[in-house]
Amino acid sequence: MAADKKITITDVAAAAGVSVSTVSLVLSGKGRISAATGVRVNDAIEKLGFVRNRQAAALRGGHSGVIGLIVRDLNHPFYAQLTTGLTEALESRGYMLFLTQSGQQGQYMMRCFDTLLAQGVDGIVVAGAAGQGAELDQTARLRNVPLVYASRASYLDDVDMIRPDNTQAAHMLTGHLISKGHQRIAWLGGLSSSLTRAERLGGFCSTLIQHGLPFHPEWIIECGSSQCQASEAMINLLHHNPTISAVVCHNSTVAAGAWFGLLRAGRHSGERGLNSLYEQQIALAGFAEVPEAALDDLPLTWVTTPGRDVGRMAAMRLLQRVEDNTLEPRSHVLAAKLVTRSA
Amino acid sequence: MAADKKITITDVAAAAGVSVSTVSLVLSGKGRISAATGVRVNDAIEKLGFVRNRQAAALRGGHSGVIGLIVRDLNHPFYAQLTTGLTEALESRGYMLFLTQSGQQGQYMMRCFDTLLAQGVDGIVVAGAAGQGAELDQTARLRNVPLVYASRASYLDDVDMIRPDNTQAAHMLTGHLISKGHQRIAWLGGLSSSLTRAERLGGFCSTLIQHGLPFHPEWIIECGSSQCQASEAMINLLHHNPTISAVVCHNSTVAAGAWFGLLRAGRHSGERGLNSLYEQQIALAGFAEVPEAALDDLPLTWVTTPGRDVGRMAAMRLLQRVEDNTLEPRSHVLAAKLVTRSA
DNA sequence: CTGAAAGCGCTAACAC
DNA sequence: GTGTTAGCGCTTTCAG
Numbered sequence: 211m212a213a214d215k216k217i218t219i220t221d222v223a224a225a226a227g228v229s230v231s232t233v234s235l236v237l238s239g240k241g242r243i244s245a246a247t248g249v250r251v252n253d254a255i256e257k258l259g260f261v262r263n264r265q266a267a268a269l270r271g272g273h274s275g276v277i278g279l280i281v282r283d284l285n286h287p288f289y290a291q292l293t294t295g296l297t298e299a300l301e302s303r304g305y306m307l308f309l310t311q312s313g314q315q316g317q318y319m320m321r322c323f324d325t326l327l328a329q330g331v332d333g334i335v336v337a338g339a340a341g342q343g344a345e346l347d348q349t350a351r352l353r354n355v356p357l358v359y360a361s362r363a364s365y366l367d368d369v370d371m372i373r374p375d376n377t378q379a380a381h382m383l384t385g386h387l388i389s390k391g392h393q394r395i396a397w398l399g400g401l402s403s404s405l406t407r408a409e410r411l412g413g414f415c416s417t418l419i420q421h422g423l424p425f426h427p428e429w430i431i432e433c434g435s436s437q438c439q440a441s442e443a444m445i446n447l448l449h450h451n452p453t454i455s456a457v458v459c460h461n462s463t464v465a466a467g468a469w470f471g472l473l474r475a476g477r478h479s480g481e482r483g484l485n486s487l488y489e490q491q492i493a494l495a496g497f498a499e500v501p502e503a504a505l506d507d508l509p510l511t512w513v514t515t516p517g518r519d520v521g522r523m524a525a526m527r528l529l530q531r532v533e534d535n536t537l538e539p540r541s542h543v544l545a546a547k548l549v550t551r552s553a
Numbered sequence: 554m555a556a557d558k559k560i561t562i563t564d565v566a567a568a569a570g571v572s573v574s575t576v577s578l579v580l581s582g583k584g585r586i587s588a589a590t591g592v593r594v595n596d597a598i599e600k601l602g603f604v605r606n607r608q609a610a611a612l613r614g615g616h617s618g619v620i621g622l623i624v625r626d627l628n629h630p631f632y633a634q635l636t637t638g639l640t641e642a643l644e645s646r647g648y649m650l651f652l653t654q655s656g657q658q659g660q661y662m663m664r665c666f667d668t669l670l671a672q673g674v675d676g677i678v679v680a681g682a683a684g685q686g687a688e689l690d691q692t693a694r695l696r697n698v699p700l701v702y703a704s705r706a707s708y709l710d711d712v713d714m715i716r717p718d719n720t721q722a723a724h725m726l727t728g729h730l731i732s733k734g735h736q737r738i739a740w741l742g743g744l745s746s747s748l749t750r751a752e753r754l755g756g757f758c759s760t761l762i763q764h765g766l767p768f769h770p771e772w773i774i775e776c777g778s779s780q781c782q783a784s785e786a787m788i789n790l791l792h793h794n795p796t797i798s799a800v801v802c803h804n805s806t807v808a809a810g811a812w813f814g815l816l817r818a819g820r821h822s823g824e825r826g827l828n829s830l831y832e833q834q835i836a837l838a839g840f841a842e843v844p845e846a847a848l849d850d851l852p853l854t855w856v857t858t859p860g861r862d863v864g865r866m867a868a869m870r871l872l873q874r875v876e877d878n879t880l881e882p883r884s885h886v887l888a889a890k891l892v893t894r895s896a
Numbered sequence: 897c898t899g900a901a902a903g904c905g906c907t908a909a910c911a912c
Numbered sequence: 913g914t915g916t917t918a919g920c921g922c923t924t925t926c927a928g
Contacts, residue, residue, distance in 0.1 A: 218921055229899045234923055242897060259695075265608045265617065265673045266921035269904050274608065276672070279652075284640075285844065290633045297627075297654050301661075306668060309622075309652040311640050318644075325649060329619070330608045352602075437850030463847045466809065470850045473816070501628065504806045507780030507813045561905055572915045577907055587913060609905035612920045 217260045226254035278308040278326030282338030288499040288517045292337055295521025316340035333528045335360055356531035360524040371541045372523045376406055379513040379546035380413030383495045388421050392456040396429035398468055399460030440467025445475050459496030465510050513546040560603045569597035580605055621651040621669030625681030631842040631860045635680050638864025659683035676871045678703055699874035703867040714884045715866045719749055722856040722889035723756030726838045731764050735799035739772040741811055742803030783810025788818050802839030808853050856889040
């Protein structure tokens with residue numbers, strides 16, 4: 211129901227007593243329009259409650275003012291942050307965002323890509339690719355649509371890419387522990403299939419080696435991201451390797467679980483031959499994707515993962531390419547920041 | 554650079570030796586097309602790598618196949634879940650999602666709304682409105698675009714709305730504690746400005762009263778959502794009200810903080826005149842917006858907040874309205890589920 | 897400075 | 913079953 215009177219540029223033109231092209235020029239602020247006409251047109255727009263149909267504008271004009279995002283999983287705090295940074299940067303420049311999710315394994319990646327193409331987006335950001343790089347890239351080039359990768363988990367030359375510096379982050383975190391006097395440091399969490407984890411582990415190991423510290427494969431523990439699993443793994447780790455003095459955790463859930471594990475190990479000292487000093491002795495450090503407030507009471511030193519900045523930078527870079535898609539691709543790496551806690 | 558040859562429906566028609574309308578019919582699967590032609594057309598599409606320009610289709614056909622989402626804050630896990638549920642449901646039905654963020658206080662709400670309208674969306678979901686209901690509603694009606702509220706924090710009659718049942722959730726949680734024998738139950742967390750909190754507190758209080766249990770305003774503690782603040786508040790609460798036996802936490806961060814507070818209070822028993830039995834005595838319960846894995850090692854009983862389902866239902870409802878916008882508005886309330894933990 | 901006219905790529909009546 | 917044709921609402925030369 212409702213009269214549903216769609217007001218078009220033609221109605222505005224009639225009301226203002228000018229031609230449609232004049233209205234169009236006023237809307238886009240292009241041609242040299244006399245102040246008087248400008249006002250008349252704007253009044254008419256106001257009075258009629260006209261809103262310009264951007265689909266039609268895009269069809270004719272070529273630019274849609276829309277960019278597409280293919281994100282791996284919005285429920286992961288890192289990608290949520292990234293998406294927020296992206297929308298902020300885009301909206302401030304008058305662009306809109308199409309959101310699609312490629313799924314954990316990237317199973318819907320190509321479908322998302324095609325849909326976005328069909329919608330006539332001016333560019334695409336892929337956040338968290340899982341290996342489909344080559345195909346995406348080829349299609350994007352073919353159709354001449356700018357493509358920027360944000361935090362992708364696989365490598366490809368000659369593409370634009372913004373990502374967090376996982377190696378540096380791990381390096382900082384490990385270096386911090388070492389500077390505090392820790393010599394026997396373990397790694398807890400993440401699945402071996404994760405490339406992010408691989409990068410972080412790389413930074414971890416190289417820092418140990420660099421300092422001449424022992425590096426034992428048994429001290430690298432794989433575990434799922436639940437508090438329970440982390441807690442169990444922690445207890446187990448300490449049981450078999452009582453000399454460990456610090457643990458680096460792959461993410462915040464693992465860190466929380468590790469802390470609970472420590473507490474339990476402390477409590478169970480009698481039965482297990484562990485002593486209650488664990489709580490004090492073992493230092494915890496980790497990577498934090500979540501807002502800091504969610505962690506600030508844990509005795510944990512962490513490095514931030516700059517999701518929001520990755521999103522913002524990706525937006526900037528993509529818009530540059532929208533202007534000029536002949537730009538040389540380049541890779542941009544964002545450093546993490548260390549937040550120290552005194553346990 | 555790039556040949557940038559846009560292939561249109563006309564090219565396909567030529568390649569397949571048919572007319573454009575035939576191609577259009579094949580694309581939309583509408584008219585009665587002979588199997589043979591169908592194949593020929595599809596081959597041509599395949600060969601040329603044609604992708605249909607949906608902007609043009611929308612311009613002409615009236616339906617864009619796009620729905621808009623105005624979400625308060627993607628970084629809040631509840632809204633992230635909601636958004637995921639929404640995209641899932643929409644994508645499975647061939648719709649796309651425009652994402653906009655209205656900001657914590659809804660300061661960009663109207664701008665988002667207008668932008669979405671200009672983009673020609675078929676409908677709009679507002680997730681987490683903060684009071685602009687009336688204006689939104691009026692505009693939506695005027696322009697005859699379906700509008701569905703998801704989890705809005707203010708009330709308005711005569712609108713479609715999907716939301717979690719905060720009252721029932723609080724009722725279940727409180728009832729559970731009471732059934733476990735708790736009589737002196739406190740509330741921790743949230744800001745008094747939050748309507749979600751108000752609803753939950755309503756369920757909390759009414760359940761207490763219903764069971765003839767004491768209800769003290771001093772047992773309702775307001776605090777920000779950081780572990781630190783929650784931990785402090787918890788310690789403080791127990792210090793002044795040592796007889797409390799259970800605490801309901803407004804969200805998962807507060808719950809974690811409360812737990813740490815308990816531990817600390819236990820440790821500081823000597824100095825503060827509290828006894829170390831707190832850890833065992835005090836039961837913790839709360840509302841969980843985060844994935845369960847992030848909480849599963851806390852001695853916490855929680856109720857889920859069904860963000861994903863709210864998103865899915867909102868999508869379903871909106872698509873119904875897209876079909877027929879004369880439907881009677883109705884409010885749909887989603888119950889929470891209780892997850893019991895034995896501490 | 898402003899208007900007239902030619903489409904952007906596609907769909908929806910109608911013809912055949 | 914398939915082709916013809918007339919636009920959807922807007923931008924954009926190109927004349928005045």
